[in-house]
Amino acid sequence: MVARFPPVGRRRGVEERAPVRYISTRGSAPALSFDEVLLAGLARDGGLYVPEAWPQFSAEEIRAMRGLSYDELAVRVMRPFVAGAIDDEVFAAAVKSAYRTFGHSAVTPLVQLDRQHWLLELHHGPTLAFKDVALQLLGRLFDIVLAKRGERVTVVGATSGDTGSAALEACRDRDRVNITILYPHGRVSEVQRRQMTTVDSANAGTVAIEGTFDDCQDMVKAMFADAAFRDETNLSAVNSINWARVMAQIVYYFAAALQLGAPDRPVAFAVPTGNFGNVYAAYGARAMGLPIARLVVGTNSNDILDRFFRTGTMRTGGVTPTLSPSMDIQISSNFERLLFDLFGRDGGKTDQIMRMFRSEGWFGVTAGQLAEAREIFASARCDDETTRAVIAATHRNTGLVVDPHTAVGLAAAGSAQIDRGIPVVTLACAHPAKFPDAVEAATGLRPGLPARVADLFDRPERITVMKNDLKAVQEHVRRFARGRAAA
Numbered sequence: 001m002v003a004r005f006p007p008v009g010r011r012r013g014v015e016e017r018a019p020v021r022y023i024s025t026r027g028s029a030p031a032l033s034f035d036e037v038l039l040a041g042l043a044r045d046g047g048l049y050v051p052e053a054w055p056q057f058s059a060e061e062i063r064a065m066r067g068l069s070y071d072e073l074a075v076r077v078m079r080p081f082v083a084g085a086i087d088d089e090v091f092a093a094a095v096k097s098a099y100r101t102f103g104h105s106a107v108t109p110l111v112q113l114d115r116q117h118w119l120l121e122l123h124h125g126p127t128l129a130f131k132d133v134a135l136q137l138l139g140r141l142f143d144i145v146l147a148k149r150g151e152r153v154t155v156v157g158a159t160s161g162d163t164g165s166a167a168l169e170a171c172r173d174r175d176r177v178n179i180t181i182l183y184p185h186g187r188v189s190e191v192q193r194r195q196m197t198t199v200d201s202a203n204a205g206t207v208a209i210e211g212t213f214d215d216c217q218d219m220v221k222a223m224f225a226d227a228a229f230r231d232e233t234n235l236s237a238v239n240s241i242n243w244a245r246v247m248a249q250i251v252y253y254f255a256a257a258l259q260l261g262a263p264d265r266p267v268a269f270a271v272p273t274g275n276f277g278n279v280y281a282a283y284g285a286r287a288m289g290l291p292i293a294r295l296v297v298g299t300n301s302n303d304i305l306d307r308f309f310r311t312g313t314m315r316t317g318g319v320t321p322t323l324s325p326s327m328d329i330q331i332s333s334n335f336e337r338l339l340f341d342l343f344g345r346d347g348g349k350t351d352q353i354m355r356m357f358r359s360e361g362w363f364g365v366t367a368g369q370l371a372e373a374r375e376i377f378a379s380a381r382c383d384d385e386t387t388r389a390v391i392a393a394t395h396r397n398t399g400l401v402v403d404p405h406t407a408v409g410l411a412a413a414g415s416a417q418i419d420r421g422i423p424v425v426t427l428a429c430a431h432p433a434k435f436p437d438a439v440e441a442a443t444g445l446r447p448g449l450p451a452r453v454a455d456l457f458d459r460p461e462r463i464t465v466m467k468n469d470l471k472a473v474q475e476h477v478r479r480f481a482r483g484r485a486a487a
C-alpha cells in the first residue's frame with residue numbers, strides 16, 4: 001500500500017531519472033523546467049511551483065551520503081532538481097562558491113544541547129540569518145541561467161529589516177542582476193540598516209522611503225503591476241516563494257539527520273516558522289526519503305499556523321510585533337504548497353480555497369485532512385515572556401546564547417513530547433547579535449558581532465532617501481538598471 005500523502009514519485013535508478021518538472025499549485029499555469037521556475041517565482045495562475053514528483057533516495061543512497069562535505073552533499077541532494085537545466089560541473093562550482101561565503105567550514109554545524117536536543121546553526125552566512133543558505137546559491141543560479149539566455153534582470157524588493165540584506169548580499173557582484181531594496185526610513189534597526197547600506201557593489205543599492213514598510217511593499221507591488229515598467233526593466237523578485245529557495249533549504253535537513261544516524265534512525269525537527277518556507281523544505285526532505293519522524297512548527301504570538309494545526313481552520317488576525325520579528329506574519333505564503341498536497345494535488349480546489357481565504361479571511365480542512373497533516377506536523381506557540389525565559393534557560397544550562405527566533409523553536413521542541421529515542425533538532429535561524437536588545441534583557445549579556453563582520457559600524461554607508469512617490473522611485477530603479485546594462 002502506497003501512502004497518498006505526501007504524493008511521491010516512483011523510485012527509479014539514478015541513471016534513468018528524468019529531469020524534475022514543476023507544476024503550479026493552482027493547476028492552470030504550464031509545467032516548467034528548473035531554469036524557467038527559477039526566474040518565474042510565482043506561477044502565472046497565481047500559484048506556487050512544486051515538483052511534479054519528488055525525487056526519491058533509497059536508504060542505501062542516503063547511507064552513501066555519510067561523511068560528505070556540505071558542498072558535496074548539497075550537490076548530491078539538489079542535482080535531481082536542476083538536472084537538464086544546469087550542467088553538473090557548473091552547478092558544483094556555484095554551490096562551492098555560495099558556501100565559501102560562510103564563516104564556518106561545516107556551513108551548518110550541529111551542536112548538542114542535552115541527551116535528546118540539538119541545535120542546527122544556520123546563521124554563519126554573510127548576514128547572520130538562515131536566509132543566506134538559500135539566497136547565496138540563488139544569486140549564483142540566476143547568473144548562470146541568465147547568461148545562458150542572454151538576459152539580465154532587475155530585482156526589486158521591500159524589507160522591514162531582515163530579508164533585504166540577505167537579498168543584497170545574494171545579488172551583489174552578479175553580472176546579470178541588479179538589485180534595489182526599499183526600506184522604511186528610520187524604521188529599521190541600526191544593524192539592519194548598516195547591513196544594507198554598507199554593501200559596496202555597483203549593482204546593489206537601497207532606497208530609504210519616507211513611509212512605512214507597507215508603503216515600501218505597496219510600491220514594489222505597483223512596479224510589478226506596471227506592465228510597461230516590468231517589461232522594460234525585466235523585473236524580478238527573490239522572495240520566499242521561489243522554488244530554488246526551498247530546494248537549497250532541503251540540504252541542511254539531510255546534513256543534520258545524517259549526523260544523527262539517518263537513514264537508520266528517525267529524527268525530528270523543530271522549526272521557528274513564519275512564511276512556512278523552512279519547514280516546508282523539511283517536508284520535502286521527508287518526501288525524498290529522509291526518515292523524519294515529526295516536524296514541530298514553532299510560532300510566536302502571531303499563531304495562525306499553530307491554530308491551524310490544532311483546529312484545521314486557518315483564520316487571519318492582526319499582526320502583533322514580537323521579539324521575533326521575522327515571524328510576525330499574517331499569511332504564510334508557502335503553506336499553499338502543503339495545502340495542495342492535502343487536497344490530493346487538485347489545483348482547482350487549491351485555487352478555490354486560496355480565493356476564499358483572500359476574500360473571507362479564513363478556510364477549513366476536513367477532519368481527515370487535518371489528521372493527515374498531524375501525522376507529520378505538530379505545533380506550539382511561544383509568547384515573548386516564554387521567549388525570554390527560554391533564552392535565559394538555554395544560557396544557564398548550556399552556556400549558549402540563542403536569538404529570539406531560535407528560542408521560539410526551542411520552546412516548540414520542548415513542548416512536543418517526542419519519543420525519547422528520537423533526536424530533536426531545533427533550527428537556529430539567526431545569530432544572537434542580530435537581536436542584541438532582546439538577548440541582553442534575557443541574559444544580561446550583550447552579544448557581539450562575529451569577527452568577520454565586526455567592522456560593520458566602521459564601514460561607510462551609502463544612504464539614499466526618497467519621498468513615498470512611485471514615479472520618482474521607478475525612475476531611480478530604471479536609471480540604476482540602465483547604468484548597469486551599459487557597464
Ligand SMILES: *Cc1c(COP(=O)(O)O)cnc(C)c1O
Pocket residue numbers: 129130131162240272273274275276277278279326327405429430
Ligand atoms: C525568515 C525567518 C524565519 C521564518 O522562516 P520561514 O521560512 O519564513 O518560515 C524565522 N527566523 C528567522 C531569523 C528568519 O529570518
